Amino acid sequence: MKVRRQRRSKGEQQNQSSSESPLSRNLDENETSIKEIFKDCEDITYNTYQYSSYFNEKALVLLCETIVQNEKANLLKEVMQDLIPHEVGNATEVELKDVKEFFIEQGVSSRAVKVIDKVQQVSEKVLDGYIVVLFEGWNKALAYEAFAVEKRSVGEPQNEVSVIGPREGTIENLTKNLGLIRSRLKSDKLKIKIQKKGEKTRSKVAYAFLDGTVPEDTLKEFEKRFDELKDEEILETSYFAELLEDSTYSPFPQFKTTERPDVAVSALLGGKIIALVDGTPTILICPGLFVEFFQSPSDYYQRTLFSSLIRMLRITGYIISLCLPSIYIALSTFHTELIPSVLLLAILDTREGMPFPALVEALIMLFFFELLQEASLRLPRPIGSAVSIVGALVIGDASINAGIASPMMVVVVALTGIASFSIPQYEFGTSSRILRVPLMIGAAILGGFGLMVGFLLIYLHLISLRSLGQPYFAPLGPIRNGILYDFIFRSPLSKQLRRHRQSQVLPEANDKGGG
Structure with a gap:
């Protein structure tokens, strides 16, 4: 079943146009625009801090409290309240450029900070599990990754029990699944491409192939169909199987699925393309031929x-x-x-x-x-x-x-x-x-x-x-x-x-x- 794109109402179109506008130097205007986007979203937290030696400068910290790490949010709070007045300098007044340099160079996360300049990017980063910091007098924002949602640990897949062989199975985390595959196939010819699909779900999807092994015409055909799904709402890997297959009404499946990294690596070595979606453990193997469905990893x-x-x-x-x-x-x-x-x-x-x-x-x-x-x-x-x-x-x-x-x-x-x-x-x-x-x-x-x-x-x-x-x-x-x-x-x-x-x-x- 193809996912139909819903028509946008006038209100959605207005929100879309306002969210695409650049950030303002006025912090209150930015806060108003962002709150309009996240109207009735009670898990979005807005924290306003005043800094500098006389505490006459203002900053706004945005985060989605249901998907971020509490320790990073608390660390940022301590930095905003305590570190800036003491660490930036002993001048009678802390300037904005000093604060920007402090966050960009030191920050509150082990990963690099991202600088963004549009209201839409702010909303996207907040929903992706980032902590976003906006400053009065600066038309840009800083985003730190702090995503943390509980996931099950790597274990044996329930649907593909193996008598002999590896016991690891994929989970609902795209990064870890790609890591399980990369750890078994340590080759620079393994190409992994990650995109986001859907206007509302913005699902993170990825596909991988072994360069020089997959037939060129097959790869071009897959990438062509993959790019056509830019606006489709992809919730699970099986969506790809139906949206990419040649014959939807055929009783025979045209792609294979697996939850085992060793099977995915074996498919890559055999000239296949694999597709993964964040939030689901299933790996799609493309293309799937009739005779291959009688073969088992064991x-x-x-x-x-x-x-x-x-x-x-x-x-x-x-x-x-x-x-x-x-x-x-x-x-x-x-x-x-x-x-x-x-x-x-x-x-x-x-x-x-x-x-x-x-x-x-x-x-x-x-x-x-x-x-x-x-x-x-x-x-x-x-x-x-x-x-x-x-x-x-x-x-x-x-x-x-x-x-x-x-x-x-x-x-x-x-x-x-x-x-x-x-x-x-x-x-x-x-x-x-x-x-x-x-x-x-x-x-x-x-x-x-x-x-x-x-x-x-x-x-x-x-x-x-x-x-x-x-x-x-x-x-x-x-x-x-x-x-x-x-x-x-x-x-x-x-x-x-x-x-x-x-x-x-x-x-x-x-x-x-x-x-």
């Missing part, structure tokens, strides 16, 4: 043989999640001759007396399963797991006893649900949940032919889909032999590192980048 921390077997198990699980209900409906309704006789008799015996056809029966059971899954996600974790397990057992047994569903259908739906959990990326698993219903309807109407038509339409959609200009279905369409092998099997690291050394730009490195 694939590269375990032995090649075991990782290859697990990867084949994931591919099989996705096929089961997508096709099993529709295959069962097609076989039991149209193609009973393809079912072994003993199994056919067992199916007919369990379906005897069922009031609904196989399609309706499957839709009812899938609806119950999806409902339980969503309920377990919204409830607290200890309660959610109990609800999902007990609910599935109770509903499955009650449905069989009530004659609403056959035991075979319960088994099919259960296997379908379990198989959908084998996909490492949750967003990609939702594609099978969406597409299995049209396939079931096609199988119920036309049998195997309906399934074939459904698969053909999905294939045509996949080969026509693009992610930042790259073919989404590569290496399956178009076929690339080397990467097609890596899609099914995890090639040895020695071969991947050798291939990395032989080429500066690695369009075929998607397997490593997707890890």
Whole structure:
């Protein structure tokens, strides 16, 4: 869903024009303009101080008390009250230039002071967590960074549990997240660009890439779309995924997400671009290709043989999640001759007396399963797991006893649900949940032919889909032999590192980048 820009009212336009005006030498005028901007903002603090030997000079200190460090605010208060008359000089009168030089050279913060000269800049700095100092007779202001909002510490990501490998996960602080990435990739070719998006939220967003590794056309396309989002209100990284993707209504996600710095670094080495937003731990990996969603970070921390077997198990699980209900409906309704006789008799015996056809029966059971899954996600974790397990057992047994569903259908739906959990990326698993219903309807109407038509339409959609200009279905369409092998099997690291050394730009490195 695209964020629509709201129309400005006349009052907002007047405030906008007044906030863009330069600061005045009259402190009272500046205070009036700023208070008009922060009208009804009770967390904005205005402190007026009088300094000089005779205390006949005036200064104004602005801060947002909900997002600044109290110790820095208290330190500034002590400086304004005590240090200036004694430290600046012993003259009978302290001049303004002495005060300016004192704050600019010494200051009250370990970071450099910023000099600003517009009312809009004052409001922006205050909302960014700066302490702003204005002086009578000076048309500029000094801003010291003092931002401090409680954040959770770095820990293991909840959505990407790793059996083996690093345990660090990103948090809701953009600076720390970039630091976690920079600490793992100590290269001057790692380029990081930070901008602010949105007129109201002014969200700090960043994207990073490894110069000389990401394809030039992909980088240009990303930067073009990124710059077009200047006025969009970005609250979370998933906003980027929808605003930047080529096909909004496609059931397949065109970008990957992660909360692990090692995965982000691996993607950068593989020629990807990552995007981050301050206030959210999610990292967006661009572009994301179809085959990369079957790869897990743990694939590269375990032995090649075991990782290859697990990867084949994931591919099989996705096929089961997508096709099993529709295959069962097609076989039991149209193609009973393809079912072994003993199994056919067992199916007919369990379906005897069922009031609904196989399609309706499957839709009812899938609806119950999806409902339980969503309920377990919204409830607290200890309660959610109990609800999902007990609910599935109770509903499955009650449905069989009530004659609403056959035991075979319960088994099919259960296997379908379990198989959908084998996909490492949750967003990609939702594609099978969406597409299995049209396939079931096609199988119920036309049998195997309906399934074939459904698969053909999905294939045509996949080969026509693009992610930042790259073919989404590569290496399956178009076929690339080397990467097609890596899609099914995890090639040895020695071969991947050798291939990395032989080429500066690695369009075929998607397997490593997707890890």
